Amino acid sequence: MSLLVVGSIAFDSVRTPYGEVREVLGGSAAYCALAASYFTPVRVVAVVGDDFGDASMAALRRRDIDLSGIEVRQGRTFRWSGVYSDDLNERTTLSTELNVFESFQPKIRQQDVGIPNLFLGNIDPDLQRRVLGDVRPGFAACDTMNFWIEGKNDSLKRLLGGVDGLVINDSEARLLAGELNTVVAARRLLALGLRFLVIKRGEYGAALFAGGHYFAIPAYPVERPVDPTGAGDSFAGGFMGHLARRGVTGGALREAMIYGSVMASFCVEDFSLRRLQDLTQETIETRAVELRQFLSMDEPPAPSRAPATR
Amino acid sequence: MSLLVVGSIAFDSVRTPYGEVREVLGGSAAYCALAASYFTPVRVVAVVGDDFGDASMAALRRRDIDLSGIEVRQGRTFRWSGVYSDDLNERTTLSTELNVFESFQPKIRQQDVGIPNLFLGNIDPDLQRRVLGDVRPGFAACDTMNFWIEGKNDSLKRLLGGVDGLVINDSEARLLAGELNTVVAARRLLALGLRFLVIKRGEYGAALFAGGHYFAIPAYPVERPVDPTGAGDSFAGGFMGHLARRGVTGGALREAMIYGSVMASFCVEDFSLRRLQDLTQETIETRAVELRQFLSMDEPPAPSRAPATR
Numbered sequence: 001m002s003l004l005v006v007g008s009i010a011f012d013s014v015r016t017p018y019g020e021v022r023e024v025l026g027g028s029a030a031y032c033a034l035a036a037s038y039f040t041p042v043r044v045v046a047v048v049g050d051d052f053g054d055a056s057m058a059a060l061r062r063r064d065i066d067l068s069g070i071e072v073r074q075g076r077t078f079r080w081s082g083v084y085s086d087d088l089n090e091r092t093t094l095s096t097e098l099n100v101f102e103s104f105q106p107k108i109r110q111q112d113v114g115i116p117n118l119f120l121g122n123i124d125p126d127l128q129r130r131v132l133g134d135v136r137p138g139f140a141a142c143d144t145m146n147f148w149i150e151g152k153n154d155s156l157k158r159l160l161g162g163v164d165g166l167v168i169n170d171s172e173a174r175l176l177a178g179e180l181n182t183v184v185a186a187r188r189l190l191a192l193g194l195r196f197l198v199i200k201r202g203e204y205g206a207a208l209f210a211g212g213h214y215f216a217i218p219a220y221p222v223e224r225p226v227d228p229t230g231a232g233d234s235f236a237g238g239f240m241g242h243l244a245r246r247g248v249t250g251g252a253l254r255e256a257m258i259y260g261s262v263m264a265s266f267c268v269e270d271f272s273l274r275r276l277q278d279l280t281q282e283t284i285e286t287r288a289v290e291l292r293q294f295l296s297m298d299e300p301p302a303p304s305r306a307p308a309t310r
Numbered sequence: 311m312s313l314l315v316v317g318s319i320a321f322d323s324v325r326t327p328y329g330e331v332r333e334v335l336g337g338s339a340a341y342c343a344l345a346a347s348y349f350t351p352v353r354v355v356a357v358v359g360d361d362f363g364d365a366s367m368a369a370l371r372r373r374d375i376d377l378s379g380i381e382v383r384q385g386r387t388f389r390w391s392g393v394y395s396d397d398l399n400e401r402t403t404l405s406t407e408l409n410v411f412e413s414f415q416p417k418i419r420q421q422d423v424g425i426p427n428l429f430l431g432n433i434d435p436d437l438q439r440r441v442l443g444d445v446r447p448g449f450a451a452c453d454t455m456n457f458w459i460e461g462k463n464d465s466l467k468r469l470l471g472g473v474d475g476l477v478i479n480d481s482e483a484r485l486l487a488g489e490l491n492t493v494v495a496a497r498r499l500l501a502l503g504l505r506f507l508v509i510k511r512g513e514y515g516a517a518l519f520a521g522g523h524y525f526a527i528p529a530y531p532v533e534r535p536v537d538p539t540g541a542g543d544s545f546a547g548g549f550m551g552h553l554a555r556r557g558v559t560g561g562a563l564r565e566a567m568i569y570g571s572v573m574a575s576f577c578v579e580d581f582s583l584r585r586l587q588d589l590t591q592e593t594i595e596t597r598a599v600e601l602r603q604f605l606s607m608d609e610p611p612a613p614s615r616a617p618a619t620r
Contacts, residue, residue, distance in 0.1 A: 087490045180397045182513075183531040203492075204514035207528065214604050218517065218526030221493040251609045258607075294524050295605040297568075299561045 001138075002041045003244040005033045006106050006131050007121020007233075009046040009070065011056075013081035014271060016088060018226040024272035025056055027078065028121035028143065031230035034276045035237025035263035036119075037063040038284055040244035043115070045069040045107065045131075049077035049100045059277050071107060075100045088228050088268075089203065108134040117244040119236060120163070124148065125156040132162050139248055141165035141196075143236060149176045161193035164248070165210075167236045170201050182207070196253055198239065198260070200232050208257050215254050220265035220291050227271045231264040234276060238263030262287040311448075312351045313554040315343045315547075316416050316441050317431020319356040319380065321366075323391035324581060326398060328536040334582035335366055337388065338431035338453065341540035344586045345547025345573035346429075347373040348594055350554035353425070355379040355417065355441075359387035359410045369587050381417060385410040398538050398578075399513065418444040427554040429546060430473070434458065435466040442472050449558060451475035453546060459486045471503035474558070475520075477546045480511050492517070506563055508549065508570070510542050518567050525564050530575035530601050537581045541574040544586060548573030572597040 007029030013022045029046045036042045043066040048056075050072060057067055078101035081094040106127055118137035120128040122145045132140055140163040148156055149172060156176070160166060166189060170182065177185035182199060186209040189197050196210035203225075205218040239260035246252045262284055269275045293300055317339030323332045339356045346352045353376035358366075360382060367377055388411035391404040416437055428447035430438040432455045442450055450473040458466055459482060466486070470476060476499060480492065487495035492509060496519040499507050506520035513535075515528040549570035556562045572594055579585045603610055 087484075174397075181533060181535070183533045201514060204511060205526070205528070211609070213610060214531060215606075215609075216515070216528030216604055218515070218528075221517075221524060223491060223493045225491070251607060254607050254609060292607060294526055295607075296525075297561060297564050297602060297605075299521070299525075299564060300523060 001116040001244050001247070002043060003036050003117040003119060003240055004043045004045065004069075004112055004115045004135065004137070005029050005036065005119045005121065005237075005240075006045045006128075007032060007119075007123060008078055008101055008104075009044075009048050009052075010078040010080050010101070012229060012272065013079070013094075014084070014227055014229050015082075016084040016227050016271075017086050018224075019271065021227075021271040023079070025059060026080065026230060026272060028230075028233040028236075030060065030273060031233035031267065031276070032119060032121060032237035032240070033065050034060060034063060034273050035234040035267070036241030036244070037065050037237075038263075038279060038281065039238070039241030039259065040117070042066065042241075043069055043112065045112070047071045047073055047100050047104045049073060049075045052077045059273050062277065069107070069109065069112065073100045077101075082229070084228065088225055091228070106131050114138075117240060119143075119240045120159075121233065121236075122148070125152050125159045129155065129159045129162065132159065139164050139243065141167055141236075141240060143167050143232075144172065144176070146172055146175060157192055160189070163194070165196040165198065166194055167198040167239060168200065169232060170199050173197070173199050198257070200235055202228070202231070206235065206257055206261060208253055210253050215257065217257050217261055217291065217295055220261050220287055221294075222265050222268055225268040228268050229271075230273070231267045234267035235260035235264040258288050258291050259284070261291060311426040311554050311557070312353060313346050313427040313429060313550055314353050314355065314379075314422055314425045314445065314447070315339050315346065315429045315431060315550075316355045316438075317342060317429075317433060317543075318388055318411055318414075319354075319358050319362075320388040320390050320411070322539060322582065323389070323404075324394070324537055324539050325392075326394040326537050327396050328534075329581065331537075331581040333389070335369060336390065336540060336582060338540075338543045338546075340370065340583060341543035341577065341586070342429060342431060342547035342550070343375050344370060344373060344583050345544040345577070346551030346554070347375050347547075348573075348589060348591065349548070349551030349569065350427070352376065352551075353379055353422065355422070357381045357383055357410050357414045359383060359385045362387045369583050372587065379417070379419065379422065383410045387411075392539070394538065398535055401538070416441050424448075427550060429453075429550045430469075431543065431546075432458070435462050435469045439465065439469045439472065442469065449474050449553065451477055451546075451550060453477050453542075454482065454486070456482055456485060467502055470499070473504070475506040475508065476504055477508040477549060478510065479542060480509050483507070483509050508567070510545055512538070512541070516545065516567055516571060518563055520563050525567065527567050527571055527601065527605055530571050530597055531604075532575050532578055535578040538578050539581075540583070541577045544577035545570035545574040568598050568601050569594070571601060
């Protein structure tokens with residue numbers, strides 16, 4: 001069942017201890033859509049500038065993502081640049097040029113109305129709410145960030161009453177709930193009307209609060225992380241993609257956490273969207289099997305492919 | 311099967327956003343022994359000053375811990391004081407007075423030789439190695455800290471070739487391995503001769519590397535943490551206690567991770583050893599069942615006692 005992803009497409013310039021890239025494809029919608037494309041048909045609604053060019057889109061097009069909802073506007077594409085610390089856990093933004101993204105007005109076409117699944121990437125919650133109202137999807141989840149939590153708190157909280165789920169960073173969840181303890185923060189956020197809440201913890205994995213239950217998984221242990229940019233959006237893509245494929249029934253949310261974590265693990269293994277471009281179902285499934293084993297109480301019978309022993 | 315714990319006993323003064331205590335019972339051996347006492351008979355080898363007094367020992371004695379190996383020396387007991395940040399994740403040491411602990415020489419008695427299980431708390435690795443050689447236990451694990459990693463690296467690495475396992479903080483594991491990536495760090499540490507490695511990640515849980523396998527659990531989600539002091543030592547106590555009770559076979563290491571995490575979760579719910587004093591087997595088992603459920607791929611059938619819904 002199709003998934004509509006609304007969010008940003010950007011040119012990122014990134015420096016990490018493992019190298020540097022300039023003006024490469026990035027943005028929440030790009031990462032999320034590419035990760036989700038291994039699970040379900042994906043459409044993107046976003047905006048780029050007239051400097052974007054068709055070649056920049058190649059990675060997304062090769063995965064048969066429907067790009068007809070990407071608006072090309074006069075001006076420059078959204079640009080972000082940042083640098084990571086030695087352990088990749090700290091990120092410093094060097095520059096943010098919103099450019100055409102500043103006045104982004106997502107255009108929902110007739111064919112998008114009633115789409116079964118919608119992911120509202122991190123944009124102005126006023127826009128997220130308008131899109132949600134226009135699309136009236138079967139199932140919707142969203143992300144957000146500090147800027148909107150602080151600047152448009154009321155609008156954001158109204159949005160959360162209208163979506164099924166929120167997929168958000170640990171620190172942002174605490175800020176949004178006004179509570180430092182994650183468990184208490186989660187209860188407060190669910191009380192806003194959410195069916196589920198996913199808290200992303202970077203290299204420490206992710207936690208799910210849903211239906212009175214708690215579920216937590218470690219990150220898939222990556223030996224050579226290169227660039228964490230887009231990992232959270234790739235998580236959202238794998239998570240939403242699996243739910244779009246299977247439907248939100250029974251243990252599907254827990255399985256979706258596994259696929260979110262798997263797609264995030266691929267994302268960080270190279271700069272930009274490179275590692276997410278040429279995966280296979282088998283590669284993805286192998287990691288999903290391993291990750292399930294990493295949280296199984298039963299020790300596997302024979303040496304597994306656990307990274308510690310390779 | 312009995313467990314011998316060698317480590318520190320201290321008077322701690324602690325300030326957190328939830329209150330303040332002065333000169334309360336603390337130290338790695340105290341936390342570890344008390345947590346382990348719910349699983350197996352425990353003996354302690356440690357040193358205190360002549361200011362310690364028998365009343366200070368009451369919490370340990372009530373749990374039938376064998377305290378006859380605690381040496382009382384002329385002078386003051388080890389004192390530590392510190393303050394925690396609002397989210398309890400940052401700790402600043404205000405003062406450390408080693409006092410009688412500075413010249414601690416663990417005394418191994420005839421009855422301790424050949425004890426089935428030994429936990430070497432965080433003391434000088436030269437002493438840890440001597441104790442290991444004197445005791446010749448069936449099974450041994452140890453902890454350490456930055457001070458010894460930097461100051462006595464060679465001795466520490468020789469120690470790791472002689473014990474079965476290392477139970478250590480995330481940042482210390484990276485420092486000891488000279489490698490920022492946890493997976494690579496773990497492989498390097500195992501190559502020193504360890505059968506298993508436990509990496510403690512505080513509120514993010516803990517990871518086990520053993521026998522070619524990786525296993526990770528979240529922390530038990532505590533709603534009202536009060537004081538994290540001793541949580542890592544309580545983890546070690548629950549972990550070692552379960553192994554002493556069950557023996558190191560099959561999935562015992564994974565089960566031991568569960569009990570380590572459960573005992574750490576009780577520890578942080580009050581200052582000092584208070585919460586660890588009056589637990590029951592049922593209280594412990596209830597949390598262990600919940601924690602296993604938090605990492606089960608199968609969604610529980612009915613609303614569980616997950617903290618988010620209470």
